[in-house]
Amino acid sequence: MDLHRAINDIAAGLAETDIAGARAYRLDDRDRQRVAAFMRGLNRTAPLKFNHPGLATNAMRDGPRLIIQNDLGTTDAHVLIVQIEGQDDAPRLSVLHSDIHRQRLEFFQNRLPALTWTQSSRQLPGSEQGQFTLATGILQAADLPALDAALETLGASLVFLIDWNKARKSLRHFVSGPAAVALLHWAADHEYGHRAYLEAGGETMIGDLLDTVSQLTGGSYGTMQRALGQDGTMAFLREALRTSSEALRNGQSPPAIRDMLQAELMTRVASMADRILDDAIDHAALILDLGSLVHAALLGNVPDLLAAAARAQR
Incomplete structure (x- = not known):
């Protein structure tokens, strides 16, 4: 985690441009469109974190992949890395998400039902928690608009993980x-x-x-x-x-x-x-009705006792 944060600092320092708040470098025009879709969702809901730290985003190209990484907060092993490949013909979205809280991880997966998820448990040396869960979600998008829609939904979901x-x-x-x-x-x-x-x-x-x-x-x-x-x-x-x-x-x-x-x-x-009180009044009315029925039966004023008994039972 220390190495991960150090690399994040280096990546932020290398940023060539800002795309709706994401620090980015080595991106082409298509990459910028994907990052903009992710940031559209993130910026829509980010105010809901109020004064809590987190949600800083880096984006970079690494060979055939566009990588978007979000800082979810300061918790150990709480990391989100997004990888996008095949923007020409078969766009593919991969989401790597690790968390020390399995229930929060399941909550996040339920927010993104379009992805197919697998997960495994890992040890976290040097941490009080001792163990975390690593999940990988995959989406083979039909086209770029479908990919952008998934990225926007993903970005909008992240704020709900903070202090979950x-x-x-x-x-x-x-x-x-x-x-x-x-x-x-x-x-x-x-x-x-x-x-x-x-x-x-x-x-x-x-x-x-x-x-x-x-x-x-x-x-x-x-x-x-x-x-x-x-x-x-x-x-x-x-x-x-x-x-x-x-x-x-x-x-x-x-x-x-x-x-x-x-x-x-x-x-x-x-x-x-x-x-x-309404229930009590209704109950009192039923008791009064039942008492009146019994009184009439005892005085011989009820022609059909079996029908009266059935009514009392109801």
Whole structure:
């Protein structure tokens, strides 16, 4: 990894040109079009990383291959290298991606279903993690427009890997592991991301909101699912991801985000209480109806007892 970073520094120093933010050298016109497609996607979503480092891109030609490499961050063995060959007749895209978190790697692969993936585990000497997974994705594109579309999708997906595991662990305070991953996919699908949610306070903010709403309403919820139910919790967390992203990108502060989400949680808790009350009223009406039926039967005012019994059972 030290050698890898040293080579990156040399590559950046050799850059001859800048293509939408990518430092590049030895590229021809076709190479520039491919790099521009990759950077189109990356630049569209890169603001979602906010102040986090990462996503610096180098591009170079090495013999028959165009190589695009992205700095995903500072984590050991978290590397992305893109290779493109055969731009004349059979364009081929290869993506090499290594990660210490297998779940994050699987998340990334699911973002790119058009690629065929293989993976293997490797040891990482001198690191606390000890092991990482290396994945290779291959796409034999039908033509150059299809290749450019895949490169744009690839570039747009990278920001959602930054602090992914931290966000997953944060969301797991409120929902199951698979549900947390589903929330991260939803945030990526809608290009909200999860970094704003973490910037706004993550699980600490949500926990404080639940405590505040409990005090204001006189309830004692304990957990988000007790306050809103499973579906309601998922809906509120989606709203937290969306609101945090949009507000932070619009220049609003974390305290302002907290106020908006407090109002949202208050509304949802009140709505949940109203639904419970509606169920209780319906239940009371059924008990009254059943009691009236029994009373009439005891007084001999029910002509068909079997039909009345069937109705009571229903």
